[in-house]
Amino acid sequence: MDFTNIPSVYDPKNVEDKWYRFWEEQNFFRAEIDPEKEPFTIVIPPPNVTGHLHIGHALNNTIQDILIRYKRMQGYPTLWLPGTDHAGIATEAKVKEQLAEEGLSKYDLGREKFLERVWAWKEKYGDTIVNQLKKLGASCDWSRFRFTLDEGLSRAVREVFVRLYEKGLIYRGDYIVNWCPTCKTTLSDIEVEHEERNDKIYHVRYPFSDGSGHITVATTRPETILGDTAVAVNPEDERYRAHIGKTVVLPLVGREIPIIADDYVDMEFGTGAVKVTPAHDPNDFEMGLRHGLPVIKVMDEEGRMNENAGKFKGLDRYECRKALIRELGEKGYMEKIEDLTHSVGQCYRCDTVVEPMVSKQWFVRMKPLAEPAIDVVKQGRVKFVPERFTKIYINWLENIHDWCISRQLWWGHRIPAWYCQDCGETIVSRETPVKCSKCGGSSLEQDPDVLDTWFSSALWPFSTLGWPDDTQDLRYFYPTSVLVTGYDIIFFWVARMIFMAMEFMKEEPFRYVAITGLVRDALGRKMSKSLGNGIDPLEVIEKYGADTLRFALCTGNTPGNDIRFSWEKAEHSRNFANKIWNASRFVMMNLEGFEPGEPELEKLSLKDRWILSRLNDVTSEVTEFLDKFEVGIAAQKVYDFFWSEFCDWYIEMAKIDLYGDDKNAKKKTQRVLYTVLERVLRLLHPLMPFVTEEIWQHLPHEGRSIMVSAWPEFRPEWKFEDAGDMEILMDAVRGIRNIRAEMNVPPAKKARAVVRAGDSGTLKLLRQNIDIIHTLARVSETDFISEEDPAPGKAMSCVIRGAEIFIPMEGLVDLDAEIARLQKEKASLEKEISTVRKKLTNHGFLSKAPREVVEKERQKERDYIEMLKRVEERLKALTELG
């Protein structure tokens, strides 16, 4: 076969789609149950169904695919279960935007029509992200694809809701919740983001009812004055003790409210007296409960003042604030206004300032559910990688509040609760009830709200495998092996999956949680639309290929740490893909007459033993690091080996045999080249699936695809004692190259060399492998002289372990320069010797350090002394010559 027509630049276009199609057609992604074997399972963190692939997805899914491909090659029945999430708020927002362009609101359409629109939207865009994952090379089992709103998962959601309700772990009640006036829905506590803001704090006088003066309270939200039902002070506060029990008149409102004492009040903050608005502040709400205060809600769901706000009714909360400030000032109630920096809660979706509000909602009682979820992690049955996230997780669950799960949206799982219009009974049921279980009435109305999207994704690891049915998949693939996700959703998702799994499966949902960091831009900034600094992964794929994107995302990646991504980085990875391509091209071009087979051990030369030995090391290392989810280090190891050792050294040395006359040597070298290349391609496959497949299919191979070939293993017979001797030869080559470079010897001009070896071992080593030095250092011939022979006069020299090499320069030598160079080398050797000696004369070191370490130092000392001796002799000779 003629390989010379293979282009010298790798072009991923066509190649990638071709192989993805091939893998799919061959059913390689499909997980098959094999009861004899232990499975390896990952469930995908389901992306938003109408979303598109961003760089964070690319990173996260690349890591999953690497682990899946690696384990698949190791022979595990491997399942990567894909799917998408209906993403209530986000999806509704998009469809609402679309409607707005037509001048419509979702209320204009009504629930049913609106949902039709959303489903249509989902049909249109739901495949986008799936196709993008395929572009990335994701080897998901698409036959098991799930969507959080599909029938099976919806059944799981209902089942969980009903069981928790029956157990008393889900309840409905009037509590303070976070309300987003833009999204017009409640939010759970973690959906509120706190941000420091520069604001004002208003000191307002509340006159005593008896006319004996006033008490001053401080607030950042004056509009809530309208809903105040008390003023609170700390019982220990001397300033106010006498006033406790009195009443004050609420400015502009006229309502008489009591002054109460409560430990919660911070005497140091503001004036030490606080207004209490149970309907619009979580702490005030608690205080209201303790003191039996009335709850007066003054705002509606759009953040406008309601009928309880009197003449302010209809004003937006901020307009109302302005109006109140003006009027309080005019009427002499405003004592002062100060600047204040405090943190303000905002909606994580739309950044609107969240309004705490009392409202009737559904909640999950968290304490009983949190405990097993804490225990399972403490017992190490679920392990976070890196470990430090364990503490964050446990700390959160230990301080958890009840979870508000009802959302005032239409897109989602409707709450399976019905209210009897006749008797007011609440019916929670798996099936839609036809009549009231209490009064038998048939006018039942289902709760209009839907569940928090995270409620359904919390069930993901088992609902996707068929739960609540006892399916084969569930029995075999659960618990899953590892969850790969970002630290930003540990609370949202990871914790919730764990407590739901402990409640319903009585077993952890996954053994490991591999945490990834954020992908930032080249300057370390978060990628964002507003900054315009985002990099579209599809653009990277389009330009450089998916392998390049994957590799670029892996290198320098440490679990749990943020990484930076830039086009430069992508280019470097592209170069690596091209390097693999060209090295493979070289091997293929030199396989003429190749007879497949293992390299015959007894025929191997030092360079062969060295590269096989290094391949062995790298195989172990890559395996070990992938097992620890350290894809960054694994990538680095295989990169270094491939580029620096295989390409820069072994291939260059292999040319000696390939282009030489010894047919046997050629045959042997072909086998080594092939073996190393083929195995390193397999090591690379999980990282760069496409280019490795493309090349592998061109190479002689057994099996249908590299993706289902066996993961390479350490081979004991490739462990060679003398492999390290290669380093001496490499030092010799580097030394001569160095001399040539310093003396500006043109690359085309071959040099002569004289070797003076100190011991027979080194002499033999150099003699046997002199062709390596000749080829790589461009030396035409070498004379070997003995210890007793004088060194060549006008020559440059380099000292390696056990020998020195001279390059006669025929009068071109700049003696002074050479002397200066040697003196520098002498000084550096002397420094080394002095540090080594310091250790070797230290009794503590000699008696306490491990013997190998001491012996290593001794050997070092011997080597350095010998090298120093040679340098000194050389210096002396040159000085005399000068």
Place this chain on the structure above:
RNA sequence: GGGCGCGUAGCUCAGUGGUACGAGCGCUUGACUCACAUUCAAGAGGUCGCAGGUUCGAUCCCUGCCGUGCCCA
């Protein structure tokens, strides 16, 4: 206020109780050498944040401090 991460070559980051082996980019010098100029060769460049402690030995372990970023309250 509590918790956590980071601080190593000009830049971006790896890394380990035993001389920092670092890597990429950048920089200097040379080469279109028959796989690759998306390349090859050679080189310069670091008190591994500061101060203590543990240890025969610490960049890597402990304590404090400084700078920086994040999470939670």
